[in-house]
Amino acid sequence: xxxxxxxxxxxxxxxxxxxxxxxxxxxxxxxxxxxxxxxxxxxxxxxxxxxxxxxxxxxxxxxxxxxxxxxxxxxxxxxxxxxxxxxxxxxxxxxxxxxxxxxxxxxxxxxxxxxxxxxxxxxxxxxxxxxxxxxxxxxxxxxxxxxxxxxxxxxxxxxxxxxxxxxxxxxxxxxxxxxxxxxxxxxxxxxxxxxxxxxxxxxxxxxxxxxxxxxxxxxxxxxxxxxxxxxxxxxxxxxxxxxxxxxxxxxxxxxxxxxxxxxxxxxxxxxxxxxxxxxxxxxxxxxxxxxxxxxxxxxxxxxxxxxxxxxxxxxxxxxxxxxxxxxxxxxxxxxxxxxxxxxxxxxxxxxxxxxxxxxxxxxxxxxxxxxxxxxxxxxxxxxxxxxxxxxxxxxxxxxxxxxxxxxxxxxxxxxxxxxxxxxxxxxxxxxxxxxxxx
Amino acid sequence: xxxxxxxxxxxxxxxxxxxxxxxxxxxxxxxxxxxxxxxxxxxxxxxxxxxxxxxxxxxxxxxxxxxxxxxxxxxxxxxxxxxxxxxxxxxxxxxxxxxxxxxxxxxxxxxxxxxxxxxxxxxxxxxxxxxxxxxxxxxxxxxxxxxxxxxxxxxxxxxxxxxxxxxxxxxxxxxxxxxxxxxxxxxxxxxxxxxxxxxxxxxxxxxxxxxxxxxxxxxxxxxxxxxxxxxxxxxxxxxxxxxxxxxxxxxxxxxxxxxxxxxxxxxxxxxxxxxxxxxxxxxxxxxxxxxxxxxxxxxxxxxxxxxxxxxxxxxxxxxxxxxxxxxxxxxxxxxxxxxxxxxxxxxxxxxxxxxxxxxxxxxxxxxxxxxxxxxxxxxxxxxxxxxxxxxxxxxxxxxxxxxxxxxxxxxxxxxxxxxxxxxxxxxxxxxxxxxxxx
Numbered sequence: 036x037x038x039x040x041x042x043x044x045x046x047x048x049x050x051x052x053x054x055x056x057x058x059x060x061x062x063x064x065x066x067x068x069x070x071x072x073x074x075x076x077x078x079x080x081x082x083x084x085x086x087x088x089x090x091x092x093x094x095x096x097x098x099x100x101x102x103x104x105x106x107x108x109x110x111x112x113x114x115x116x117x118x119x120x121x122x123x124x125x126x127x128x129x130x131x132x133x134x135x136x137x138x139x140x141x142x143x144x145x146x147x148x149x150x151x152x153x154x155x156x157x158x159x160x161x162x163x164x165x166x167x168x169x170x171x172x173x174x175x176x177x178x179x180x181x182x183x184x185x186x187x188x189x190x191x192x193x194x195x196x197x198x199x200x201x202x203x204x205x206x207x208x209x210x211x212x213x214x215x216x217x218x219x220x221x222x223x224x225x226x227x228x229x230x231x232x233x234x235x236x237x238x239x240x241x242x243x244x245x246x247x248x249x250x251x252x253x254x255x256x257x258x259x260x261x262x263x264x265x266x267x268x269x270x271x272x273x274x275x276x277x278x279x280x281x282x283x284x285x286x287x288x289x290x291x292x293x294x295x296x297x298x299x300x301x302x303x304x305x306x307x308x309x310x311x312x313x314x315x316x317x318x319x320x321x322x323x324x325x326x327x328x329x330x331x332x333x334x335x336x337x338x339x340x341x342x343x344x345x346x347x348x349x350x351x352x353x354x355x356x357x358x359x360x361x362x363x364x365x366x367x368x369x370x371x372x373x374x375x376x377x378x379x380x381x382x383x384x385x386x387x388x389x390x391x392x393x394x395x396x397x398x399x400x401x402x403x404x405x406x407x408x409x410x411x412x413x414x415x416x417x418x419x420x421x422x423x424x425x426x427x428x429x430x431x432x433x434x435x436x437x438x439x440x441x442x443x444x445x446x447x448x449x450x451x452x453x454x455x456x457x458x459x460x461x462x463x464x465x466x467x468x469x470x471x472x473x
Numbered sequence: 474x475x476x477x478x479x480x481x482x483x484x485x486x487x488x489x490x491x492x493x494x495x496x497x498x499x500x501x502x503x504x505x506x507x508x509x510x511x512x513x514x515x516x517x518x519x520x521x522x523x524x525x526x527x528x529x530x531x532x533x534x535x536x537x538x539x540x541x542x543x544x545x546x547x548x549x550x551x552x553x554x555x556x557x558x559x560x561x562x563x564x565x566x567x568x569x570x571x572x573x574x575x576x577x578x579x580x581x582x583x584x585x586x587x588x589x590x591x592x593x594x595x596x597x598x599x600x601x602x603x604x605x606x607x608x609x610x611x612x613x614x615x616x617x618x619x620x621x622x623x624x625x626x627x628x629x630x631x632x633x634x635x636x637x638x639x640x641x642x643x644x645x646x647x648x649x650x651x652x653x654x655x656x657x658x659x660x661x662x663x664x665x666x667x668x669x670x671x672x673x674x675x676x677x678x679x680x681x682x683x684x685x686x687x688x689x690x691x692x693x694x695x696x697x698x699x700x701x702x703x704x705x706x707x708x709x710x711x712x713x714x715x716x717x718x719x720x721x722x723x724x725x726x727x728x729x730x731x732x733x734x735x736x737x738x739x740x741x742x743x744x745x746x747x748x749x750x751x752x753x754x755x756x757x758x759x760x761x762x763x764x765x766x767x768x769x770x771x772x773x774x775x776x777x778x779x780x781x782x783x784x785x786x787x788x789x790x791x792x793x794x795x796x797x798x799x800x801x802x803x804x805x806x807x808x809x810x811x812x813x814x815x816x817x818x819x820x821x822x823x824x825x826x827x828x829x830x831x832x833x834x835x836x837x838x839x840x841x842x843x844x845x846x847x848x849x850x851x852x853x854x855x856x857x858x859x860x861x862x863x864x865x866x867x868x869x870x871x872x873x874x875x876x877x878x879x880x881x882x883x884x885x886x887x888x889x890x891x892x893x894x895x896x897x898x899x900x901x902x903x904x905x906x907x908x909x910x911x
Binding site: 090091150151152153192215253254255256257272274276284285286287288289290291292293294295298300301303304305306307308311314315320321322323324325326327328329330331332333334335336337338339340345347349383415416417418437440441442443444445446 | 588589590630692695712714723725727728729730732733739746749752758759761762763764770773774778783785821853854856875881882
C-alpha cells in the first residue's frame with residue numbers, strides 16, 4: 036500500500052491509472068481494488084425488510100419507513116467506523132480526511148428514501164456501496180489525497196431536496212410544499228433531524244468539491260438488452276413535471292345524456308392518450324408519463340367534475356423539452372374545447388439536463404474495463420442527486436443493470452453479482468479520481 | 474271534506490277524479506289539493522347545512538353526515554305528528570291507518586343519503602314531500618281508504634339497500650360489502666339503528682302494497698329543455714356496474730423507454746375513451762360512464778402498475794344492456810393486448826329495467842294537469858328505490874326539473890316553485906291513487 040501511495044504522489048494521477056499492472060500479476064486485481072460486495076449484498080438483504088409493506092418498499096421521505104431506513108443506514112456508517120452527522124437538510128454525512136489539506140473533497144453517495152410501493156435497490160445500493168468504499172479504505176489504512184465524503188442525501192424521490200439544499204439551490208417556497216408523506220418539507224426535514232432554518236449553512240459553493248461519483252441501478256433495460264455490465268452515464272435528462280387540473284361538471288351518470296356531459300375524467304383519459312402519442316410521435320429517447328390521476332368525486336355513478344393529473348416529461352435536450360411541453364399543453368386545451376372542460380397547468384418541478392464530466396466518465400470507464408467489465412455510455416432517464424452536485428463540480432455516475440428494466444416497483448431487482456461489480460467499480464473509480472482530479 | 478269523502482266511497486274512485494269541478498269554482502283548486510310547499514322549501518333550506526362540506530353535500534350512507542341527516546328527518550316526522558320507527562334495514566317508516574282495514578298500504582317516500590360531494594335535493598325533496606303529504610292529510614283529518622306509509626329508505630345511493638331489503642331482494646353477500654363510508658353494509662345498518670340479522674322480518678311479499686309513489690328531481694335536463702313542469706316516469710333504466718382491474722407493470726417514468734412500457738393508466742385512459750365511444754356509437758338513450766379511477770401507486774414519476782376503474786352502463790332495454798356490456802368488455806381485452814396489460818372484470822351491481830304502472834302513470838299525469846302543469850312521459854336514467862318497490866306492486870314516479878340538468882353535484886338545484894309543484898302533484902296523486910287502486 037505504501038509503495039502505491041508513494042507512486043501516486045511521485046508520478047501524478049495520470050501515470051497511476053496504468054501503474055497497477057506494473058506492480059501485480061496482470062490477471063489478479065490487487066486486493067485494494069475490490070470492495071466487500073458480499074457484505075453490501077447482505078446489507079441490502081437485511082434492508083429489504085425495512086419499510087416493506089404488502090405493496091412494496093415504502094420508505095417515502097419523512098415517513099416512519101424513511102426514519103427506519105435512515106436508522107439502519109446510520110448503523111452502517113457506525114459499523115464502517117465512520118462518524119455520521121445529520122446536516123441541516125437531513126443529509127447524512129461522514130468524512131475521511133485526505134493527505135492534502137488544501138484539496139476539495141471527493142463526494143460519493145446516493146439516497147435511501149423510496150417512492151411509494153417502490154423497490155429495495157434504487158438509492159440503497161449506491162448509498163451502501165459508498166459506505167463500503169469508505170470502510171474498505173479506512174480498514175486498509177489507505178488514505179486518499181482528497182478528503183472523501185460519504186453522503187446519503189435526504190428526500191431524493193420527492194425532488195432531490197437534500198442535494199439541492201447542499202448546493203444552495205433549494206427554493207425557499209419548496210419548504211412549504213407538502214411531501215408525499217403528508218408533512219411539509221420543512222416539517223419533514225425537522226422530522227429527520229435537520230433544521231430548515233439553517234439550510235444556508237450547508238450550501239456548498241461552486242468549485243468546492245473535487246468531484247462527485249454515484250453508483251445507481253439503471254432503472255431501464257438498456258444494459259440488460261445490450262448484455263453490458265456497467266453503464267457510464269453521459270448525463271441526466273432534464274424534466275418538466277406539470278400538475279394538470281381539468282374542470283368539467285359533476286353530474287349523474289345515469290340521468291345525464293351522453294351529449295350533455297362535461298366529463299372531466301373522459302377529458303383526462305383523452306389527454307393521457309395524447310401525452311403518450313406526443314412522446315412517441317418523433318424519434319429520440321424522450322419519455323412522457325401521466326402517472327397520477329385523482330378524479331373528484333371518484334365514484335361509480337357520478338360523472339367526474341374535476342380531475343387532477345400529472346405529466347412527467349424528460350429529455351437530454353432542453354430545446355426538445357420545451358417544444359414537447361408546449362405540444363402537451365396545447366393538446367389539453369384542444370381536448371378541453373372538445374369536451375366542455377377547462378385545462379389549467381401548474382409547473383410542479385423542473386430540472387435542466389445535467390451533463391457528466393468527461394474526465395470522470397473516463398475514470399469510470401477505465402475502472403470497469405480494469406475489472407474486465409463491459410461498458411456502455413448512456414443517458415440517465417431518471418433524475419438523481421448527481422444532477423444537483425453537477426452544479427458545483429464534475430460529476431459522473433455508474434449504472435448497473437436492472438433486471439427486466441424494472442424499478443420504482445416491488446419487482447425492482449439487481450443481481451448480487453452486479454451489485455458487487457458496482458461496488459468494485461465505485462472503489463476503483465474513487466481511487467482513480469483521487470489521482471485524476473486536481 | 475265530509476262531502477268529498479262520501480262522494481268517493483259512494484261513486485268509486487274513477488268518478489272522483491272529475492268530481493272536484495262539480496263542487497268548487499273551476500279556477501280555484503280545493504284547499505285539500507295543495508301541500509304546504511313553502512314549508513318543504515324551508516326544510517330543504519335548513520337541510521342544506523346538514524352534511525355540508527367544502528366539496529358539497531356529504532351524507533354518504535352510514536357516515537356521520539347520514540346520521541345527522543336522518544336525525545333531521547326523524548324530527549320532521551315528529552313535527553308532522555307521525556310516529557317514525559326504524560326498521561331492521563334502517564328505513565324510517567311511519568304509517569297513517571286507512572278507513573279500509575283490509576286494504577294494502579299506499580307507500581310514498583324517497584331517501585336522504587347522498588353521494589360524496591353531492592347536492593341537497595336528490596332524495597331529500599321526495600322524502601320531505603312525502604312527510605308533508607302525510608302531515609297535510611293528518612292535519613286536515615282526511616283519512617284515506619288505504620293505509621298510507623311514509624318511508625325514507627336507507628342507503629339508496631349505495632345500491633338501494635334499504636328498499637331492496639324491504640322487498641326481500643337484498644342478497645346476503647351484500648351485507649359484507651364495504652360501503653363508501655368505510656364500514657360494511659352490515660355494520661352500517663347497525664350504525665343507523667337497524668339490525669341486519671333481522672332483515673327477513675321486514676321483507677314485504679309481492680302484492681302486499683297497493684302502490685308506490687315517489688317524487689324526485691329529474692337529475693337530467695329533458696324537462697328543462699322541453700319547458701315542462703312535471704315528468705311522468707315510464708320506467709327506470711336497468712344498470713350494470715363493473716369493477717375493472719387493469720394490471721400492467723409499475724416502472725420508472727424517466728428510465729423506461731416508451732416502447733418498453735406496460736402502463737396501466739394509459740390502458741385505463743384508452744378504455745375510458747372506448748367506453749364513451751361505445752355508448753355514443755349507436756342511436757338511443759343508453760349511457761356509459763367511467764366515474765372512478767384509482768391508479769397504483771398514483772405518483773408523478775412512476776408508470777402505474779395497476780388501475781382500478783368502474784363502468785356504469787344503463788338502458789331501458791335489457792337486450793341492449795347485455796350487448797353493450799359485452800362490447801365494453803371486449804374493448805378492454807383488446808386494449809390490454811395492445812398495451813401489455815391485462816383486464817379483469819367483476820360485476821359490482823346490476824339492476825333490471827323497472828317499468829312504471831300504467832294506471833299510476835295516468836294518476837300522476839292527471840294530478841299534474843289538474844294543477845294546469847305540463848307533463849312529459851320520460852324514462853329515469855337514474856336508479857331509484859321505486860325500482861325495488863316495482864317488484865312487489867304498481868309503481869310510479871313524479872319528476873320535477875333539475876336546473877341545468879345537474880345532480881350528484883353541489884350545483885344540483887330545483888327551484889322552490891318546482892319543489893312546491895312536486896309536493897302538490899304528489900298530494901293529488903296520493904288522493905287519486907287512493908281512489909284508483911284496489
